[in-house]
Amino acid sequence: MREKVKQVLTENYPEIDFESSAELVDDGILDSLTMVGIISALSMEFGVVLPYEDIVPENFNSIDAMVELLEKFM
Amino acid sequence: MTYNSLPFVAFFACFAALYLVMPGIRLRQAVILLGSLAFYLFAGSPHALIMIAAVSAVVYAASRAIDRVYAGYESEKEGLTPKEAAALFAGYKKRGRKILVPALLLIAGSLVYVKTARLLGFTQVKSIPDLLSFRTYLVPLGISYYTFSSVGYLLDIYWKKAKCERNWLRLLLCMTFFPHIVQGPISRYDRLLKQLDRLPGFSYERVCFGLQRMLWGYFKKIAVADRIALFTSTVFADIESYAGMEILIAVMLCAVELYADFSGCMDIVLGAAQLMGITLEENFKQPFFSRSAAEFWRRWHITLGAWFKDYIYMPIAMSPRFMKTSVNLRKKHGNRAGQIFSAAVPLAVVWLLTGLWHGTGPDYIVWGCYWGVIIILGTILAPEFKKLAERLRIDTESFGWRLFQMTRTFALFCIGRMLTVTGSLTGFAALVHGLFRNPKLWVLFNGSLYKHGLNQKNFYVVLFGILLIWTADMLQARIRIRENLAAQPIVLRWLVYYAAVLLVLVFGKYGSAFNASDFIYGGF
Numbered sequence: 210m211r212e213k214v215k216q217v218l219t220e221n222y223p224e225i226d227f228e229s230s231a232e233l234v235d236d237g238i239l240d241s242l243t244m245v246g247i248i249s250a251l252s253m254e255f256g257v258v259l260p261y262e263d264i265v266p267e268n269f270n271s272i273d274a275m276v277e278l279l280e281k282f283m
Numbered sequence: 284m285t286y287n288s289l290p291f292v293a294f295f296a297c298f299a300a301l302y303l304v305m306p307g308i309r310l311r312q313a314v315i316l317l318g319s320l321a322f323y324l325f326a327g328s329p330h331a332l333i334m335i336a337a338v339s340a341v342v343y344a345a346s347r348a349i350d351r352v353y354a355g356y357e358s359e360k361e362g363l364t365p366k367e368a369a370a371l372f373a374g375y376k377k378r379g380r381k382i383l384v385p386a387l388l389l390i391a392g393s394l395v396y397v398k399t400a401r402l403l404g405f406t407q408v409k410s411i412p413d414l415l416s417f418r419t420y421l422v423p424l425g426i427s428y429y430t431f432s433s434v435g436y437l438l439d440i441y442w443k444k445a446k447c448e449r450n451w452l453r454l455l456l457c458m459t460f461f462p463h464i465v466q467g468p469i470s471r472y473d474r475l476l477k478q479l480d481r482l483p484g485f486s487y488e489r490v491c492f493g494l495q496r497m498l499w500g501y502f503k504k505i506a507v508a509d510r511i512a513l514f515t516s517t518v519f520a521d522i523e524s525y526a527g528m529e530i531l532i533a534v535m536l537c538a539v540e541l542y543a544d545f546s547g548c549m550d551i552v553l554g555a556a557q558l559m560g561i562t563l564e565e566n567f568k569q570p571f572f573s574r575s576a577a578e579f580w581r582r583w584h585i586t587l588g589a590w591f592k593d594y595i596y597m598p599i600a601m602s603p604r605f606m607k608t609s610v611n612l613r614k615k616h617g618n619r620a621g622q623i624f625s626a627a628v629p630l631a632v633v634w635l636l637t638g639l640w641h642g643t644g645p646d647y648i649v650w651g652c653y654w655g656v657i658i659i660l661g662t663i664l665a666p667e668f669k670k671l672a673e674r675l676r677i678d679t680e681s682f683g684w685r686l687f688q689m690t691r692t693f694a695l696f697c698i699g700r701m702l703t704v705t706g707s708l709t710g711f712a713a714l715v716h717g718l719f720r721n722p723k724l725w726v727l728f729n730g731s732l733y734k735h736g737l738n739q740k741n742f743y744v745v746l747f748g749i750l751l752i753w754t755a756d757m758l759q760a761r762i763r764i765r766e767n768l769a770a771q772p773i774v775l776r777w778l779v780y781y782a783a784v785l786l787v788l789v790f791g792k793y794g795s796a797f798n799a800s801d802f803i804y805g806g807f
Contacts, residue, residue, distance in 0.1 A: 245600040245625045253610040260369050261601050262442045281365035
């Protein structure tokens with residue numbers, strides 16, 4: 210699962226090193242535009258609908274956080 | 284009673300003296316509430332106080348009702364998987380929406396009404412019975428700011444991202460809190476409410492830092508912004524009479540004026556709140572050092588941008604229908620098409636609304652579209668710009684390139700300012716025409732520049748002020764100025780304090796011959 214998520218992320222945003230930080234949003238590496246793109250790509254790949262209540266920085270700060278969020282709704 | 288008036292200084296001195304000797308959190312809260320209501324009464328009007336109290340009652344009643352609906356969800360979700368809990372919550376949200384939507388219509392509707400009533404020729408309310416008359420309107424102090432904060436608070440309750448406040452007076456305190464009511468920052472009430480629970484007692488360092496920041500704000504506003512206004516208002520009042528070079532200088536100075544005015548006010552506001560032990564959100568982060576338009580708007584009026592991001596941009600981009608269209612586009616036309624769609628559409632809505640928030644005239648609508656187009660194009664063409672820079676072998680991290688990018692951002696800001704500064708699009712056309720009609724470069728050297736509201740000595744004061752603000756911004760990006768100052772020997776510290784007070788007293792523009800300007804963003 211983790212590898213698949215990482216692959217989707219790097220395919221869509223090759224210029225971002227998603228392993229460089231455990232605070233991707235808080236460190237400003239991911240802005241809101243990128244977050245929207247990531248959510249759209251992950252929703253397409255894994256066929257999940259993420260509720261807006263769960264779209265918070267903590268759930269996108271690292272690949273592991275995103276995996277955990279996806280697993281909650283799969 | 285504006286923040287730069289003598290009555291406010293007297294009011295704040297009395298308030299601070301009373302607040303700082305109050306023992307216990309509840310008494311401090313009471314002093315803030317009474318102080319805020321008194322400020323609202325004097326700076327606004329009794330009718331406006333009735334209006335804001337009514338809006339706070341609606342916000343309170345709606346948030347409590349939604350909270351009561353969600354109480355059922357909390358007990359039912361036990362033992363469910365996250366997916367099942369999400370499905371259950373979706374049902375509760377539907378019930379919550381029945382309370383949320385009418386409340387939002389009422390609150391946001393009052394702002395829309397105020398913004399359009401003037402255009403429709405309605406008359407302004409002069410007495411309390413007028414409130415019930417047909418075709419009248421009232422502009423309560425800070426309506427744009429408290430409306431946005433209230434809508435944000437209700438939406439956070441609806442999405443379960445904030446805790447519901449159970450005491451109406453505390454919510455009223457947040458809404459009327461006098462440091463942020465006039466021109467923001469657009470506060471998040473849940474964050475402010477948390478701080479109210481731990482209002483600290485007297486601290487010399489905190490009071491000192493707060494007063495220092497207020498003093499710095501007064502310098503920016505009174506010594507720099509108000510002084511520049513003398514020149515810009517003279518030139519913009521009669522554009523046809525001035526040379527292109529004079530108009531160019533006025534345009535550049537009016538951009539700096541807006542920054543000194545608005546960020547100066549924020550320094551006063553944040554300093555006043557800091558004295559009470561409350562940390563309000565920062566609204567500026569050295570915006571003129573931005574390398575792109577998008578970065579500029581992340582560093583200028585930060586709380587407005589954050590509000591639009593959280594309550595307009597993200598809900599649109601995350602809505603199931605929008606997400607479905609974005610996914611379909613990705614499948615059919617590739618990732619790039621999906622990325623462009625999910626960036627461009629919500630941004631277009633955000634910038635149209637940002638324009639309307641600033642004003643309902645065509646100049647502000649064009650202004651919103653202007654920034655929207657620049658930011659959308661900058662976002663979707665970013666990969667092409669990157670490739671072009673590589674092909675042209677531009678070192679994008681070199682000082683020269685960064686300076687070019689900052690100058691370009693400043694130029695874009697100046698053009699945006701030209702769109703609205705005269706109050707009409709015909710004024711903008713006159714400005715553009717005036718810029719190129721008769722440049723007269725020699726006005727820089729023959730002294731005629733100093734005959735339009737600012738003499739040579741005052742021009743030098745403006746340049747000194749700009750240099751000081753620019754240096755402070757540069758230092759602020761690297762070090763914590765006030766903490767560093769606090770670590771210096773007492774003699775040096777007090778020399779700096781005296782020098783700062785003298786700067787404001789000597790260079791401040793006030794007195795009977797000078798008509799103190801209101802803060803520019805107070806008009807929104």
